[in-house]
Amino acid sequence: MSDTPPAKRKRTTDSSPDPDTTPVRSKIWMPYGDIILQAEFTQFRVNRDVLAQNSSVFADMLSVPLPPDEPTVEGCPIVRVTDTAEDWKLLLDVLYHPFQDSASRPFAVVAAMLRLGSKYDIPQARNDALSRLHFEYPADLRAWHISNARLTKIAAHQLEGFYPDLLNLLYECGIDSCIPTAGLHCLNSYTLDALFTGVQRHDGTSVTLSNANKLTLAVALERILLFQKSTLRWLDGNAVVPHKSCKSSTTCTREKIVINHMVTWETKERLDSSFLLGEWDSSWSNRLCDVCELAAREYTDVSVQKGWELLPTFFGLP
Known part of the structure; x- marks a missing residue:
């Protein structure tokens, strides 16, 4: 009698297919662009002069010649970044359309300008975002009292989940001066239970705070x-x-x-x-x-x- 165990039967269940990682062309595809910016799986054809003119980081990066064997798209070299495609879409739209009505920008645009403006040293984008945040969440009591009577410079205040998203952004980018009033809005708008379990946004997704930020809000509420x-x-x-x-x-x-x-x-x-x-x-x-x-x-x-x-x-x- 053989001691060899019978061979195991192969599983017949189909494994789920790998996600498609083929790069997708963005609508931001400049016909005279000379560089491909790739964020996640989205590619943007843009002008290196526009990037270098607005960002010291890209100015330094693009001053170094790329190796000749680097892959290209339509003859343009590819530069990969680790940020979200959505943030780059929003920022590039601002850079390429500077004369659009900007009296009030959507929160997502302000967030992209602050994140990428800080990371890549784009002063115009970062300063624009900061001025809007300081306008809405001032460090002056009199300005705070009249804030409800002013036209808003950030469009999204009425959307569900806005204040937790805002608080996350402020902590992420270290904008401490706006945290107290933004945190106060959070505590005014939601119970601690809602803030601890997650707040549903207007699009059905959920926004959560870090454990450290939850603790900060709980202590702040008590104080x-x-x-x-x-x-x-x-x-x-x-x-x-x-x-x-x-x-x-x-x-x-x-x-x-x-x-x-x-x-x-x-x-x-x-x-x-x-x-x-x-x-x-x-x-x-x-x-x-x-x-x-x-x-x-x-x-x-x-x-x-x-x-x-x-x-x-x-x-x-x-």
């Missing part, structure tokens, strides 16, 4: 809520309202309790930054006498200014 209590402290006790010069203390005390209930109801499920950094709510003015209103306003203004100064520290920034 903000704790500080926010001090901003609204004038609603508790009698230190601010009724004021010692109030001539209708019973009425102002009663109305203060009503305002307190309104605030508690509005903030019971999610952070509302209007009570941390917002201006005085004009609807409260009609409920208090002039003296108490002024006292409460002054207390609120001082608290909001302090909150603004502390906001970066809530997110672990200096």
